[in-house]
Amino acid sequence: INRLSGTTNWGNNPITLSGNANIDAGSGYFILNNAAGTLDVGGNLNINSGEFRVSVGSNNTVTGNLNIVGNLGLTSSSAYITVSGSVTGTGAQTLASTGRIIMVGAGANTLASTVTYDNVEINTASGVSLTGATTFIGNLMLTTGNLNVGSNKLTFHTDNTPISRTGGYINLSTTSSLAFGAPGNVGGNNFVIPNDVFNSAASTVELESFTLNKTNLITLNNQNFYLRKYLSIDAGTLALPNNYLFTLRSTSITNTAMVTAIGATGAITYGTNAAFRVERYIPQTGGTGIREYRDISPGVLTTGTIFSNWQEGGVDVVEGGVHYGTHITGKAGGWVGGVDATTGYDKTYSGAGSLSTFDIDLGTGNGAWTTWSTATSKTTNQVGDVLSPFKGYRILIRGDRAVDLFQNPTPTGMNAPATLRAKGTLVTGDVKYRITGVTANGNINTNIRLNSGSATGFTIVGNPYACSVDWSKVLLDAVNVQSTYWIYDPNVAGYATYNSGTTVPPTSAANKYIQPGQAFFIRNNSSITPQLTFKESHKAPYDLNNLTLVYKSNDNLPAISRIYININKSNGGSGYNLVDGTAIVFRADFNDGNGPEDAGKITNPNENISIISKNNNQWAIEGRSQVLPTTDTVQLRVFYAAQVPVGGNYQLEIDASGFIPSNNTQELYLLDKLNNTETLLNKTGVSTYNFTITSATNTDNLRFALVFKANNALPVTFISTTAAQQENAVRVNWSVAENNIATYEVEKGNNANELTKVIALNAKGTNMASTQDYAWVDNQPFSNNNYYRIKAIGKDGKITYSNIVMVKMNSKISSITVYPNPIKDRRMSITTENLAKGDYDIQIVGLDGKLVHTSSIKHLGGSATYTVNLTNTVASGMYQLVIKGKDYNETQRIIVE
Numbered sequence: 076i077n078r079l080s081g082t083t084n085w086g087n088n089p090i091t092l093s094g095n096a097n098i099d100a101g102s103g104y105f106i107l108n109n110a111a112g113t114l115d116v117g118g119n120l121n122i123n124s125g126e127f128r129v130s131v132g133s134n135n136t137v138t139g140n141l142n143i144v145g146n147l148g149l150t151s152s153s154a155y156i157t158v159s160g161s162v163t164g165t166g167a168q169t170l171a172s173t174g175r176i177i178m179v180g181a182g183a184n185t186l187a188s189t190v191t192y193d194n195v196e197i198n199t200a201s202g203v204s205l206t207g208a209t210t211f212i213g214n215l216m217l218t219t220g221n222l223n224v225g226s227n228k229l230t231f232h233t234d235n236t237p238i239s240r241t242g243g244y245i246n247l248s249t250t251s252s253l254a255f256g257a258p259g260n261v262g263g264n265n266f267v268i269p270n271d272v273f274n275s276a277a278s279t280v281e282l283e284s285f286t287l288n289k290t291n292l293i294t295l296n297n298q299n300f301y302l303r304k305y306l307s308i309d310a311g312t313l314a315l316p317n318n319y320l321f322t323l324r325s326t327s328i329t330n331t332a333m334v335t336a337i338g339a340t341g342a343i344t345y346g347t348n349a350a351f352r353v354e355r356y357i358p359q360t361g362g363t364g365i366r367e368y369r370d371i372s373p374g375v376l377t378t379g380t381i382f383s384n385w386q387e388g389g390v391d392v393v394e395g396g397v398h399y400g401t402h403i404t405g406k407a408g409g410w411v412g413g414v415d416a417t418t419g420y421d422k423t424y425s426g427a428g429s430l431s432t433f434d435i436d437l438g439t440g441n442g443a444w445t446t447w448s449t450a451t452s453k454t455t456n457q458v459g460d461v462l463s464p465f466k467g468y469r470i471l472i473r474g475d476r477a478v479d480l481f482q483n484p485t486p487t488g489m490n491a492p493a494t495l496r497a498k499g500t501l502v503t504g505d506v507k508y509r510i511t512g513v514t515a516n517g518n519i520n521t522n523i524r525l526n527s528g529s530a531t532g533f534t535i536v537g538n539p540y541a542c543s544v545d546w547s548k549v550l551l552d553a554v555n556v557q558s559t560y561w562i563y564d565p566n567v568a569g570y571a572t573y574n575s576g577t578t579v580p581p582t583s584a585a586n587k588y589i590q591p592g593q594a595f596f597i598r599n600n601s602s603i604t605p606q607l608t609f610k611e612s613h614k615a616p617y618d619l620n621n622l623t624l625v626y627k628s629n630d631n632l633p634a635i636s637r638i639y640i641n642i643n644k645s646n647g648g649s650g651y652n653l654v655d656g657t658a659i660v661f662r663a664d665f666n667d668g669n670g671p672e673d674a675g676k677i678t679n680p681n682e683n684i685s686i687i688s689k690n691n692n693q694w695a696i697e698g699r700s701q702v703l704p705t706t707d708t709v710q711l712r713v714f715y716a717a718q719v720p721v722g723g724n725y726q727l728e729i730d731a732s733g734f735i736p737s738n739n740t741q742e743l744y745l746l747d748k749l750n751n752t753e754t755l756l757n758k759t760g761v762s763t764y765n766f767t768i769t770s771a772t773n774t775d776n777l778r779f780a781l782v783f784k785a786n787n788a789l790p791v792t793f794i795s796t797t798a799a800q801q802e803n804a805v806r807v808n809w810s811v812a813e814n815n816i817a818t819y820e821v822e823k824g825n826n827a828n829e830l831t832k833v834i835a836l837n838a839k840g841t842n843m844a845s846t847q848d849y850a851w852v853d854n855q856p857f858s859n860n861n862y863y864r865i866k867a868i869g870k871d872g873k874i875t876y877s878n879i880v881m882v883k884m885n886s887k888i889s890s891i892t893v894y895p896n897p898i899k900d901r902r903m904s905i906t907t908e909n910l911a912k913g914d915y916d917i918q919i920v921g922l923d924g925k926l927v928h929t930s931s932i933k934h935l936g937g938s939a940t941y942t943v944n945l946t947n948t949v950a951s952g953m954y955q956l957v958i959k960g961k962d963y964n965e966t967q968r969i970i971v972e
Contacts, residue, residue, distance in 0.1 A: 087111035094118045100125020100145065107133055120156075122147055122166065129154035129174065141176065143167070143190050149174025160184055167191040168213075175216065178203045188227065197222050197243055205229065210257065217243035217272065228252035228284075234263025234291075240272050247273055247282045249303055256288035256311060265292040273298050281324070287311045290340065295319055302332040305617045308341035315349035323541055325354035325494060325592075326397075333542040333591055336611040337503050350498045351375055353541050355592035357401075357472055357493040366474075366487055367565035370467045370594040372537025376516060377499030381430075381468075382419035382456035384497040389414035389421070389456075391476040398475035401493045403455055404429045405448025412480055419456025420448060423480045429471035430455070433535040433596075440510065440603070441528030442535075464502050465513045465523045467535035467594025469563065488899070495592075502539040506609040515539060527603045531675075533561075533596050539609055543588045546573065548613040555602035559674035559696070560585075560595045569655055569679040572695040575672045579695055580656025581639045581730065588615050598675060636661040636701060636735035638743075638781070642684040642713060645724035648940055653728075654682040658696050659709050659781070661735070665698035672698030681719055685712045687777070703741065707783040714776040715768065724881065727764045727779065729756050746780040750827070750864075752876040753782065754793070764878045765796075767827055767862075796877040798863050802912065802936040805853040805882050809865050813840045813847055820866040825857045827879050830864050856884055891958055897970035901945040905932075905958075912936035915960040917943060919969070922953060934960075945971065 087109040095118035098105050106128045107114060119139035128148035129135065140160035147168045154174035161184045168176065168191065175194035178184060181201045186192065188207025196216040197203055204223040210230040215222065217240040224247050231237035237255065247253065273280045281301040287293055289311035301322045315321060323332035353374040377384060387400030406415040408422025415422055428448030435442050447453035454460055474490035507514045512521035526532030538544060550558055564571040564583045571583035578585045589595060599605045639658045643651035665672045667689060674696035676685040686697045687710040731743060736758060743758040756762040796809045807821060816838035822830035839847045861884065865877040892906045912935055919928035927949050932941050951971050958965045
């Protein structure tokens, strides 16, 4: 049927075709305007151009596919097209009134996402599937069979009833999205989603996202939603019926559902006992996980207690394979365990408390830590113990509630990830924190306040929203609040600081996005009248906020030049662990005085490093002008708590890989005032400097400084310097990048302050730059501590020193230590001390005498550590570990978990 323009009206004669029908109406119409003038197509009906319109009641059939490239108009309430195949094309179903496409075919039939649908009826037991994101501008009628959404978005954009049902279901998966309304939202009647319309009438429905963008009200049905990504309410009211529970899932760091910015005309209403339940997944940091404190908040306004929410009523609740809740301890219970009925605390043998809060005194306005288990008025299960989204709670996370609290020795790791959840109403709209209380959801809480006792006082604040917020936007509405925020980071077991696109320590995940469920510290900016406001517009959009970005900085700020200075602690083996960090940042709009780019220091319980500014302030992050003077100094402060022992081995790590020199003639040095040395640093890379705490350095914590000064063309850069026991001797190795070096002198002493020359070695290089490796063996080491330093003497007489390294000789009898014991994850470490060189066999024998594991090691003598991986054939239980060598036989009892 061809028509370039105009209108063709078909009368009362039916059209029956055994093959395909092609309608090419150009810019015109082909209209069936008589009830008797039906179209029966035995193949495919292709509407290639123009519009095919049924203007009066008639039942038309297509045995094959309905291909809509032009438009299909069904303008009569009884105008139908019954399709046995699929709907394809790129056109639209328009002017439908109540006429509709009826899908009746058997087989795997689909609705193309490239077609815009008005009214569609599903009336086939085989069901129909979507091929992509699909929009209905009319009514979806479910008569028989299912509409399978799959990993697609289903949108209803109509001012009439979007869904009617007599049978069949809308099948949603965990990757499906559902939307009512779209940009350019429409009004119409309020709508109640029919009961049992989803997923074969399952009581709960888990999907990816839900969007509301209408000017009217949508009431959910009797099937509770579990959301995996986001809830978006751009316009309209979402009504939760009586007893409805809407869950925001959190199954991993990168899969945590959120509620994005609610539009100006958006709202949520709650029926009796209706609520949102917000989950917060807490991972096992570092594989098996380190038991560490977390500063968290619930993200929901609840009337329930800490006990009923985060402790799951004191029981180990398992749903869908997930153990919910965690232990909050604070009551001694011998070896019996359980929950103390009076306080709600989980019992442990010691009764040590695991929950603290940083509370603002209502009288003085000052903040102080409160350990709940030692405070007479603090419990977790009483009426007054309501969990608040405005407050930060510091909890030692041991894992989930399946962990045994009476293990001996006490584990250092988590037994499993923890998932906490809380039930209540979402916090929406503006949230204002003042010194008189917190205002949100039309109410004020006067018991939670900002610090008014000190002009530089701290307050811990909970992110009130179930969504990440952009700190840079929050700051725009803050009053008398510093531009820095601080978190306790379990990954570094200390405080992390964020300011102006810089985070210290740099390994911390903190950036400008504050996570849902996260609590953080703010500080007054020379005022006792601070105010902090959260707004819906401060929320991070989900596409920037999938929690992978939360671990990277995308601040779009002017170029920043940075130098990170970390302090690392020896782990007793072959490496170092980060314990704290600081940073100096340079930017064109920064200055050398005090400014918003400077971030104060919160002291860690053990080791600390900070910068002392030119104004004698202590900073975690110091901002300075991009242009450096010819000579400049950055004073570092390295300090330790009283319990940190003298003799500990540490390392300064200076990371200048993000440094942009403003003067290429300058070099960067590390000044060690104790040893009176300057070490040239890599000003575009990473340098390390090892040192040991002595009584002098523990007192004089201004030992180190970074020095910028003119390039004196030092002839050598020490890449690494190491020393290790080798049987009864010590081997000293150093690797250098050298040019015009004459000799190296090895200096030795029994303490770091008194080193004397013991040997001189000629340099290998010439007057050309080269990288060289050197070694020297000390066959007469001291019986205890041995300190070594390399002195490089250039041909021009210039002197450069390496860092100092130390070896403690082991004069004890030969021994072998196995750890951890019990052995976790089928992996054990064997450490030897003063063990003779040779081959050693390792055997694991069951208590029944059965040999279950054999392996061997080739030991070079002295002290060393070896890792032994066990196969899955070694079941959990108790065994004998046998280590045999020439003139050596050792047996130990081990436990494999």
